[in-house]
Amino acid sequence: MSKIMTVDVLSSIKGAQPSKAVSRLFDVIKNAQTTNNNPFNNNHNNCVSLNNLRDDVVVESSTLEKQIIKDNFPKEKAGYLVVSKVIDA
Amino acid sequence: MESQIQQIHQQLVDKKISCVGLIQEKLNALKENTHNTVNALLSELALEKAANVDAKIANGETIGLLEGIPFGVKDVYMLQGTYATASSDLLKNYKSPYTATAIQKLLNAGAIPIVKENCDSFGHGSSSENTIFGAVKNAVNPELVGGGSSGGSAVNVAKDYTIFSIGGDTGGSVRQPAGYNNIYGLKPTYGRISRYGLMAYASSTDCVGPLAKSVEDIRIVLNAMSGKDTKDQTTYTSETIEESSILNTDDIKTVGYFKNFIESEAIDAQIKEDFLASIEKIKAKGIQVKELDFFKSDILVSTYYTLAMAETASNLSRLDGTNYGDRIDDKDLKESYAITRSEKFSEETKRRIVGGNQVLSQGFSDEIYLKGLALRDAISENFEKDFEAVDIILSPVTPSTPPKIGDSLKDPLAMYLSDAYTVGFSLGQLPTLTVPQGTQTGLQVTAAKNNDELVLKFANFLKDTI
Numbered sequence: 001m002s003k004i005m006t007v008d009v010l011s012s013i014k015g016a017q018p019s020k021a022v023s024r025l026f027d028v029i030k031n032a033q034t035t036n037n038n039p040f041n042n043n044h045n046n047c048v049s050l051n052n053l054r055d056d057v058v059v060e061s062s063t064l065e066k067q068i069i070k071d072n073f074p075k076e077k078a079g080y081l082v083v084s085k086v087i088d089a
Numbered sequence: 090m091e092s093q094i095q096q097i098h099q100q101l102v103d104k105k106i107s108c109v110g111l112i113q114e115k116l117n118a119l120k121e122n123t124h125n126t127v128n129a130l131l132s133e134l135a136l137e138k139a140a141n142v143d144a145k146i147a148n149g150e151t152i153g154l155l156e157g158i159p160f161g162v163k164d165v166y167m168l169q170g171t172y173a174t175a176s177s178d179l180l181k182n183y184k185s186p187y188t189a190t191a192i193q194k195l196l197n198a199g200a201i202p203i204v205k206e207n208c209d210s211f212g213h214g215s216s217s218e219n220t221i222f223g224a225v226k227n228a229v230n231p232e233l234v235g236g237g238s239s240g241g242s243a244v245n246v247a248k249d250y251t252i253f254s255i256g257g258d259t260g261g262s263v264r265q266p267a268g269y270n271n272i273y274g275l276k277p278t279y280g281r282i283s284r285y286g287l288m289a290y291a292s293s294t295d296c297v298g299p300l301a302k303s304v305e306d307i308r309i310v311l312n313a314m315s316g317k318d319t320k321d322q323t324t325y326t327s328e329t330i331e332e333s334s335i336l337n338t339d340d341i342k343t344v345g346y347f348k349n350f351i352e353s354e355a356i357d358a359q360i361k362e363d364f365l366a367s368i369e370k371i372k373a374k375g376i377q378v379k380e381l382d383f384f385k386s387d388i389l390v391s392t393y394y395t396l397a398m399a400e401t402a403s404n405l406s407r408l409d410g411t412n413y414g415d416r417i418d419d420k421d422l423k424e425s426y427a428i429t430r431s432e433k434f435s436e437e438t439k440r441r442i443v444g445g446n447q448v449l450s451q452g453f454s455d456e457i458y459l460k461g462l463a464l465r466d467a468i469s470e471n472f473e474k475d476f477e478a479v480d481i482i483l484s485p486v487t488p489s490t491p492p493k494i495g496d497s498l499k500d501p502l503a504m505y506l507s508d509a510y511t512v513g514f515s516l517g518q519l520p521t522l523t524v525p526q527g528t529q530t531g532l533q534v535t536a537a538k539n540n541d542e543l544v545l546k547f548a549n550f551l552k553d554t555i
Contacts, residue, residue, distance in 0.1 A: 014428065022441075068184050
């Protein structure tokens with residue numbers, strides 16, 4: 001596969017083409033002036049501090065939750081979700 | 090209008106109405122309505138909860154303020170056991186396995202969800218026409234759009250089908266339909282309410298937002314949903330906003346407005362005139378008004394959509410028919426993904442996914458995506474400086490009045506530009522409220538980050554001023 005992928009491949013949408021309306025939005029960005037060209041040099045990120053990370057715990061789903069998840073995928077074989085044939089790399 | 094929540098609460102406590110009667114009346118009205126606001130009625134769940142409230146009252150037990158109050162939920166929220174379609178073909182049969190934190194908090198307070206509400210598919214749109222359930226019709230004039238993306242939620246409140254509704258605001262999706270239907274709609278400070286269980290569109294600006302007919306009802310619902318949630322690490326701990334604290338408006342001294350919003354060629358002449366008349370009335374109350382400089386509207390819109398499309402391309406990549414939603418099988422997994430996404434996503438959603446992948450792809454990311462991030466920082470810094478000079482920023486909600494149904498779909502760029510006045514505040518993650526006064530589509534009240542209380546306070550001031 002080519003290193004540069006087209007937008008239809010990237011988006012998994014058949015025959016997808018860039019839109020003129022969207023391209024006009026991008027043109028505005030390209031031509032805009034900003035005093036700060038380094039996006040990593042800012043104080044506005046909503047970062048979570050190391051002391052504030054949530055505990056890494058496994059939470060058991062309720063029986064109802066498990067049942068609804070199964071109901072959302074009616075195709076089943078031997079208790080497993082049926083997936084199409086896996087593609088080769 | 091006074092608080093409908095408090096009025097109904099008192100009527101329930103005084104046994105002037107029954108909760109089952111109230112819920113049934115609202116369900117009937119929703120069922121008969123011709124505005125296309127309903128994706129699913131939650132009749133069985135709602136009537137069961139209502140019977141429990143009636144039983145409590147009959148037993149002489151105390152009920153909470155929100156107990157028995159009927160509300161609507163935009164169909165992008167999880168509510169266990171109900172359909173969560175996002176008004177899309179892809180998820181039209183998808184059932185929520187769990188409940189969103191914001192909705193769970195309302196359930197815990199006793200409020201009763203009665204309807205999953207029509208909206209633009211995945212929040213993609215400014216008119217609520219991008220939906221498989223039919224275009225939402227405006228509450229005031231059904232030939233016009235309901236506004237988007239939380240159009241069904243806004244129309245239900247405006248038509249009294251729900252007492253309040255929970256929408257979702259990314260670039261203006263609560264504030265704009267609130268303005269189009271003459272009600273209040275709040276985008277709180279980003280992180281005040283947990284996004285857990287809200288389908289992700291653009292995660293850095295997605296907010297849970299209430300719509301209602303009074304400032305007081307917005308305050309009550311906001312308090313009920315706010316708070317830190319371990320399931321959404323961007324949430325923060327916030328103080329409860331007391332009723333008494335938003336009634337005294339003496340400490341508001343200065344108001345600003347962006348002169349380029351008002352001097353723009355794109356603004357409707359009547360909206361401009363009405364906005365400036367509102368400014369004069371505020372000045373007459375002794376408040377100092379300052380003109381502020383800001384980024385051009387087209388830069389705000391482009392920055393917002395560039396970042397939002399990048400985030401939605403990433404967020405919606407999980408919707409491939411295998412992890413979520415209906416699947417169309419094809420010769421292999423790759424083709425199955427592609428055909429499912431091609432057939433099941435709407436044109437607007439596909440346009441945004443493709444745009445997002447363009448932005449994030451090799452050769453584009455530096456000159457567009459990274460530049461967009463830098464512009465967002467510059468916009469945020471601009472807001473920080475502004476709020477050193479003024480307490481509140483006031484603006485029209487939209488540059489023009491609601492379009493006719495069908496017109497927005499013809500011209501996507503015009504639809505994106507209709508968000509010119511709402512998207513900037515989203516990029517700043519600021520609390521912003523639509524007030525149904527001042528112009529035909531209302532006024533937008535914005536304060537500094539975490540200052541949601543001041544926004545509600547100023548809305549109360551406007552009630553007596555305009």
